[in-house]
Amino acid sequence: MRNPVEAARWRPEGAGIGGYANIPYYAFIDDEDAAVHQMPQGRSVFVLCAKGGSSDYVAGVLRERGIPAANIEGGMIAWAQHHRIVRVNPAGDMFGLYQVVRPAKGCLSYVLISGREALVVDGSRYDEVYRNFAQQHGAQITATLDTHLHADHVSGGAALARESGGVYHLADEDAAGGAIGHAAIPRRFTVGEVPVEVVALPVPGHTLGSTALLVAGRYLISGDTLLPEGIGRPDLGNKAREWTGYLYDSLTRVLARLDPHVTVLPAHASSSRHYDVRGSCVRTLGDLLAAQEIGEKPAFLERVESAVSQTAQPPEYAEIRGVNLGKNVSAERLEELEIGMNQCALAKE
Amino acid sequence: MEAPERIDQELDVSGLQCPMPLAKAAKALNAMQSGEILKLIATDEGSVLDFRSWSQQSKTGELLAQETMTGADGRTRYVHYLKRR
Numbered sequence: 275m276r277n278p279v280e281a282a283r284w285r286p287e288g289a290g291i292g293g294y295a296n297i298p299y300y301a302f303i304d305d306e307d308a309a310v311h312q313m314p315q316g317r318s319v320f321v322l323c324a325k326g327g328s329s330d331y332v333a334g335v336l337r338e339r340g341i342p343a344a345n346i347e348g349g350m351i352a353w354a355q356h357h358r359i360v361r362v363n364p365a366g367d368m369f370g371l372y373q374v375v376r377p378a379k380g381c382l383s384y385v386l387i388s389g390r391e392a393l394v395v396d397g398s399r400y401d402e403v404y405r406n407f408a409q410q411h412g413a414q415i416t417a418t419l420d421t422h423l424h425a426d427h428v429s430g431g432a433a434l435a436r437e438s439g440g441v442y443h444l445a446d447e448d449a450a451g452g453a454i455g456h457a458a459i460p461r462r463f464t465v466g467e468v469p470v471e472v473v474a475l476p477v478p479g480h481t482l483g484s485t486a487l488l489v490a491g492r493y494l495i496s497g498d499t500l501l502p503e504g505i506g507r508p509d510l511g512n513k514a515r516e517w518t519g520y521l522y523d524s525l526t527r528v529l530a531r532l533d534p535h536v537t538v539l540p541a542h543a544s545s546s547r548h549y550d551v552r553g554s555c556v557r558t559l560g561d562l563l564a565a566q567e568i569g570e571k572p573a574f575l576e577r578v579e580s581a582v583s584q585t586a587q588p589p590e591y592a593e594i595r596g597v598n599l600g601k602n603v604s605a606e607r608l609e610e611l612e613i614g615m616n617q618c619a620l621a622k623e
Numbered sequence: 624m625e626a627p628e629r630i631d632q633e634l635d636v637s638g639l640q641c642p643m644p645l646a647k648a649a650k651a652l653n654a655m656q657s658g659e660i661l662k663l664i665a666t667d668e669g670s671v672l673d674f675r676s677w678s679q680q681s682k683t684g685e686l687l688a689q690e691t692m693t694g695a696d697g698r699t700r701y702v703h704y705l706k707r708r
Contacts, residue, residue, distance in 0.1 A: 277675075277676040298673075299645075300673060301680070303642065303678075304681050304682060305682065326671075327641045327643075331646070547651070
């Protein structure tokens with residue numbers, strides 16, 4: 275029910291959606307008969323708009339006309355805020371590792387809970403999601419961490435740490451020039467009374483400070499370095515050639531030396547196809563690396579350079595980085611900045 | 624385009640959310656004569672894009688101009704000048 279400009283920019287997607295058409299709500303105001311005539315016959319519909327007001331109105335019109343219609347309350351704004359939480363590790367483990375999926379943006383964040391302590395990695399700005407979840411598990415958020423300075427979405431890491439009395443970790447290289455009150459990422463640390471070991475692996479390339487976390491030796495929270503669709507684009511610092519070289523070394527000298535059976539937990543999915551039946555997105559390190567066909571360095575540099583030249587940086591990304599380094603913007607502007615699916619991956623094909 | 628000099632009717636829908644600014648405008652325009660001009664004042668930011676797209680396909684009205692100004696309460700007002708087709 276949205277105007278065509280906005281509908282083209284961002285639409286919901288998912289396995290359960292059997293069809294999609296955009297008829298602006300004002301078509302129903304201007305000429306109700308003509309608009310109703312455009313509706314598919316004999317099918318029930320869900321009606322969606324930006325905030326839920328216009329779709330409520332249209333759903334009412336449709337029901338009066340005998341078309342089974344339900345309004346999606348809250349509209350695209352509510353979709354943007356929706357998070358689902360899926361456990362990653364077996365229930366029998368002494369700790370819990372959870373993937374927090376924000377499907378509208380394709381953002382994946384993580385909560386590691388051991389005893390009464392929780393670590394949040396790459397948390398979104400909807401900090402109540404994480405606070406409530408930790409609370410339900412009787413845990414306190416003692417630390418938050420961003421695997422890198424995000425450009426596609428506003429981070430909740432610093433605010434969440436502040437509110438919970440915890441520490442916000444970000445690599446110094448990525449925090450440079452900002453004022454967010456971060457602490458560097460320790461090379462090795464533990465979470466909880468039954469200590470779960472976390473090893474931080476510097477993997478520069480997508481950003482200079484990009485860091486992957488190896489949790490309990492079995493799970494690799496990979497940030498944007500390795501994604502289901504490809505590798506994290508190395509051009510956001512406008513030094514693509516140099517950073518692609520770092521990325522190559524990170525992939526071949528750091529990640530390729532880990533056990534290929536390690537489970538990769540990336541920072542993004544970019545399509546509903548990337549989720550499994552449980553609604554989570556996990557991969558195996560060996561499979562992801564093999565799919566990349568990394569090869570020799572000169573050919574890799576050339577291939578990435580060519581892909582980068584065909585993939586423009588979204589204009590909002592510079593401003594989002596600024597916000598994540600402490601710049602203040604209005605709540606409305608935050609919502610605008612976060613519209614649409616992330617574009618962090620450089621697709622293999 | 625600049626705001627028209629002659630205004631035949633003025634309607635303030637401040638505080639109302641989508642779809643009300645457009646619904647109220649359409650209702651007012653329907654009661655007006657062809658060629659008459661409605662000045663509509665809204666606080667809903669979404670109305671800016673919506674009136675532009677609506678104008679391209681509406682048989683009821685046409686968007687002539689848009690302005691923003693700050694209201695007495697400090698909130699931004701989006702002003703739309705609409706002509707009855």
